[in-house]
Amino acid sequence: MLCLLFLSACADQPGQPLPALRIQEPLPSLAAEYQTTLSDTYAKRPKNGSRHYRWRLYRAADRIETHNLCAESSEVWSRTHYGEINHQQLFHAQKRLIEYVSGDLKAIGQLPIWTTLATLISPTDLSALHAVGEERYGEFSAIRYAGSIAEEQETLELLWLPQLQLPALIKRQRRDHALQTRLIEWHHLGDSPWPTPETADYRVIDFADLGDKEHDPALIGLLPGSPHPHSD
Structure with a gap:
């Protein structure tokens, strides 16, 4: 089912306290397309214009995939029955797949929080935000939150x-740049028109073996500094 979302008029109800933002599991399985815009806002620096990125999020109970539509790469995160998180980096043009097991992620300090991957909201964000209003967003009720993170000098x-x-x-919003991520459309996961790439013929490389592959022409320039897809 296609659901195009458009922001409509504000529908605040004075006198009714708005809830704090809480992640409520189980999370709905869905596919969503976003556009992220990065803008230079530092007054003394020449403006370089805004850069726009389209990407998709596929969310299931124990699997999350993000697909960068510009770079033709993907990140896949899977959660085991025991709560361990494994990770794959996919480079579609090169047909390469780099695998990280949970131990690899711990060793390089990149073990993520599952709900942050699934909702794009970190615990730091949650602690900073407070409700400021309620709106209609297409068919849904939406709550607007605002806050600031002092350590990051970020609103x-x-x-x-x-x-x-x-x-x-x-x-x-930070001193020198602004980052905006907006939902374009979403679908129930089973009804998504966006198939995930087939990887059966991709060459699989274990993270532990990356040092032996540094001269692989297909990987030059792709070797990761960090596997996390949403760092900013």
């Missing part, structure tokens, strides 16, 4: 869709 604004447990809009 944060979020439009949250409780029914989807997903943000419709994230705005991050």
Whole structure:
């Protein structure tokens, strides 16, 4: 089912306290397309214009995939029955797949928080945000949150869709740049028109073996400094 979302008029109800933002599991399985815009805002620096990135999130109970539509690469995270998280980096043009087991991620300090991968909201964000209003967003009720993160010198604004447990809009403002991520459209995962790439013929490389592959022409320039897809 295709659901195009458009922001509509504000529908605040004075006198009714708005809830704090809480992640409520189980999370709905869905596929969503986002556009992230990075803008230079430092007044003394020549403006380089805004850069736009389209990407997709596929979310299931124990599997999360993000697909960078510009770079033709993907990140896949899977969670075992015991709660361990494994990771794959996919480079589609080169047909290469780099695998990280949970121990690899711990060793390089990149073991993520599952709910952050699944909702794009970190525990630091959650502790900083407070509700400031309620709106309609297409067919959904949405709650607007705002806050600031002193350690990052960052202000944060979020439009949250409780029914989807997903943000419709994230705005991050720092001294020299602004980052905005906006939901374009979403689908129930089983009805998604966006198939994930087939990887049966990809060459699989274990993270532990990357040092032996540094001269692989298909990997030059792709070897990861960090496997996390949403760092900023």
